[in-house]
Amino acid sequence: MAEFFALVLLGAAVPFFLRRPQLLVGSVVNFTLAVAALRVYDWRKTVPLIFLPGASAAASGFLFGPATPFLFYLLPFIWAGNALYVAAIRIGRKKGGVFLPVSLPSAALIKAAVIFLPASLLIRLGLVPAALTSAMGWIQLLTALIGGAAAFVLKAIAGGNGRGCGS
Secondary structure (H helix, E strand, O other), X not given: OHHHHHHHHHHHHHHHHHOOOHHHHHHHHHXXXXXXXXXXOOHHHHHHHHHHHHHHHHHHOOOOHHHHHHHHHHHHHHXXXXXXXXXXXXXXXXXXXXXXXXXXXXXXXXXXXXXXXXXXXXXXXXXXXXXXXXXXXXXXXXXXHHHHHHHHHHHHHHOOOOOOOOO
């Protein structure tokens, strides 16, 4: 249970207190999401991790500078991307350990697409500033890969004893 609360605290606090650079903040958030996907066996317990980091980033007002208020328009897509990222990693875990070679790149691509495509539309419609283009695109992909890879390394070091937090 302590591990689970540490993940939630880290996922919510990092965007609020660390603030920048997005590459670091996003990698840490995606690390918490991937660890939860691998170790929290009751998927409902991952819900705070799916919602809190994006809400913290928007509430902090710092991560994207003057464009941060527009993050509120993108939160539903960020939450959907986070949920699908966790789900894709969990599916890989259940399929016998195909986490790194298959589910991590798949999860990262799904997350990036679910965030980038609606963000691109909102940018084209002039509802969100173009300054968020890379932040909602390739940086999402990169941070999902980095955070997921770090979670995989942690899992490999800690060993796959089958015991997770919040089970």
